[in-house]
Amino acid sequence: MRGFGELEAAIMNRLWARQEPATVREVLDDLRGDREFAYTTVMTVLDNLHRKGWLTRQLDGRAYRYRPVSTKQEYSAELMRQALDGSGDNTTTLLRFVKEMTAAEAEAVERALKGRGTSAGSSRR
Structure with missing residues (x-):
């Protein structure tokens, strides 16, 4: 998975x-207000995002x-997972990332990790 292009990201953010x-x-x-786009340009990008599996669509009249198929947070988490997997050294990269966290972010991760130990059927992620 790669990140969205500029117009794809703008459209996904609106959705x-x-x-x-x-x-x-x-x-x-x-x-x-951002820029002027042609109707057909937006239609093509929406169709492409649908074809790539990022959007569902339902006919409403004509x-x-x-x-969106997933939330912005799910999309961001998957990008983070791929960046981590592509780093060559997951542990060092993750520790470096943790050092950059705010105290509130670190506390949220701690709570999530504590809760993970009690959940059934945990996976690699």
Whole structure:
């Protein structure tokens, strides 16, 4: 998995913020102010994101309504997982990352790790 391109990211951010399915026209309207995009450009990017598995779509009249398959946090976590796996030394990289955390972030990780020990069927992730 690679990160989104600039327009893909802008569209995904709009869809994550909406928390409800959106048509091409609604996404285009949300993007106004950043830059002017052609309707067909936004439609093509939404179709590509759907084809890549990032969006589901449902026909509503004559238009599709698009919805993200995963949350922004799930997407970000997967990017972090891939960066860690690609680092060549997961432990050193993870420890370096932990050093950069704020106290609140470190406390959240501690709580999550403590809770992980009590959950059934833990996996590598």
